[in-house]
Amino acid sequence: MKARQTNPARQVGRYASTKDLLYEAAAALFVERGYDDTTMADIAERAGTSRRTAFNHFPSKGDIPMLWTRRMADRALEAITASAEQETSERIKDFFRLINQEVTAKPELSRQMMLGWTAATGPIRYESQLLADLTPLLRDGQAHGQIDQMVDVAVVARTLSDVYMGVIYRWVRDQGTSETLQSMAEGGINLILSAIRPHT
Template sequence: MERASVTATRERLYQAAAALFAERGYENTTMADIAERAGTSRRTAFNYFPNKSDIPMFWTRRLADRSLIDAGDAQSLPTEQRVRDYLRGITRVVEAEPEISRQMMSGWAAAKGPIIYESTLLPDLELILQAGVDAGSIDSDTDIVLAARTISDALMGATFRWVREARTSYVDAVDAAADLILRALRPAQ
């Protein structure tokens, strides 16, 4: 099967799932519903997403990839700005698609995603933070893996609060958490 065809089919299935989750909710949508909406067979749907819970994981990776591209990896930007831009890219998409985002997060939590899987954001954050260490804007004694996990955990906590409360400013909550963490990572002066 051609790569473009594979990508197109995965995208059709994802778009069908996102629309159905927003309309019916994650729990009330089946893989058969998704396959039907996408115009594929159930077998094809399961070939691309072996479990319904894989769809929220795909959503998360899409958010991170899009945000990484938007934030760029330009070494000329200060590390703190790169981290903020990366997180803001994610928060903007989440706030722009609130119901899809809520359903994806609910589905991911229902599938025990936060317990079973390591954050897909960690490699991105580790690269950005390591560049900061190399540039001298992040303390050289910083445990990059722990710092990336802490930022990812702060994003996750803000996301779950936003899903639950729906009245908090998601962007402001993530910005505040990132500022707090990034201040702690600066070299001692």
């Protein structure tokens, strides 16, 4: 009897759709119940999968906020890649502005994801998701003479990432503030970008 062959592309698609189902289930539950009061069993049940399948896709609940961050950054990066002719500092500002828009569009989801990220000791366990995005942008700007040649772009990327993460934490903590996330983020980001311009 001939063995049944499986289509690798179909398997990848199935894997992705299951992961998406789990992610969407988790996002809905985090908003409804809060990150702390949602279990992986709850997420699996809402997604219509087994607990084992849920853990295959997300070994820990703390991996879900990681995906949330990565997806937002990917969408922002895709958008600014389309405007490669723009000056580097403006592209970086746009990158953060687009993430800000996504964060503020769903404030309670963003709050729960950030609380989950912190509860899972994300800042300690993982390198910032933004470093891999910012470093090539900064290097490109340096190659085009838009950033001082003496600047260490790795340090700048880390500083931008650290400042932005600090702003996000403050925004989550101070939910009643009248200050927008965009205005909170702009000050630090603009200060860093102005410091790395070529000296004349």
